[in-house]
Amino acid sequence: MEKLFKQRLHALIAEASVSCTLPSHDMSNRPIIDMLAGWLEQKNFTCRTQDIDANKANLIACLGSGEGGLVLSGHSDTVPFDESRWNSNPLAITEKDNRFYGLGTCDMKGFFAVILAAIDELKLDSSMLKKPLIVLATADEESSMSGARALCAADLHHSRYAIIGEPTGLVPIYMHKGIGMQRLNIKGQAGHSSNPSLGNNAIEAMHAAIADLLAFRRQLQEQHQNRAFDIATPTMNLGCIHGGDNPNRICGSCHLDFDLRPLPGMELDRIHGELNQRLQGIADKHGVELSLEKLFGGVEAFAQDKNSELVAWAQELSGHNPQTVAFATEAPFLKKLGMQTVVLGPGSIDQAHQPDEFLDFDQIKPAVAIVKSAIQRYCL
Missing domain, CATH: 3.30.70.360 (Alpha-Beta Plaits)
Structure with a gap:
């Protein structure tokens, strides 16, 4: 698993997918969407691409059928980067000091590698699922949130629960400010x-x-x-x-x-x-x-009831009390679709949006365990 995790993470990091309000820096995310779809189709997920424009798309990958279930969501883009300020290649995985260095390792391509590792360990098959499992990969979270806005028109099987794997140090976030x-x-x-x-x-x-x-x-x-x-x-x-x-x-x-x-x-x-x-x-x-x-459509503030089932479960499993953050995420858009939503993922926001971004090794196995437990609780 560790070797496969590293291979997947390296492939995701190597494919640049910057989103930026400056057209000169903006890139397509479609290669990342195609890569994730290919991996998930090998695991019998039904993958649907939701076009945003000619260069941008969301991925909606579903295993199982029926209503309810769990959404695991992440954004496929990164912020721009200045390679001259990095001590290693930002578009490659560098192992050092018990960390993976690379652009997007914690914010937040690493979460997709975590999801795939959890699916591997569970040896998931659609016949095992009582409720569907949906994996979302969105476009342009770092710029316009156009991907998350488009999700509001998507059929997500009336899912009841959603985890957004932003870097929170595996601390559940139940409330954040808007922007x-x-x-x-x-x-x-x-x-x-x-x-x-x-x-x-x-x-x-x-x-x-x-x-x-x-x-x-x-x-x-x-x-x-x-x-x-x-x-x-x-x-x-x-x-x-x-x-x-x-x-x-x-x-x-x-x-x-x-x-x-x-x-x-x-x-x-x-x-x-x-x-x-x-x-x-x-x-x-x-x-x-x-x-x-x-300058863009804005993101409303997010608040999930601190005593809701999902937040209480996340607190129990992670061992951390639910907290708040000042940065914005795609959580308001998923909550608008009627889902209990929590922001919870590996890595620290302190490492995001700067040179030498990294993901600590000691965050990976606990993150995989949390995702596995979420799938077992809400889908199996």
């Missing part, structure tokens, strides 16, 4: 800087808008708190700003990109509408054109 990314555009009027009356400075209007954004952040943090989170309030980060082109020209346009991470119970669309209404007052006051656009 929205927005761009504030301000259009003023360029002109010669020697005479301010010749133009309308977009940077000065942005200065007022930033002050209002920070006031809105304080308001949200006063109104919304959840002590289950390490950071108990919603957060807003002003990430990047661009405006103007020369010191001796009145700035004609400026835009600011920022993110917002709401707590469960806070709706992104409602926040967007409220914020847009507030900012229009600044546009009127400064005589500029102002627009607030979403």
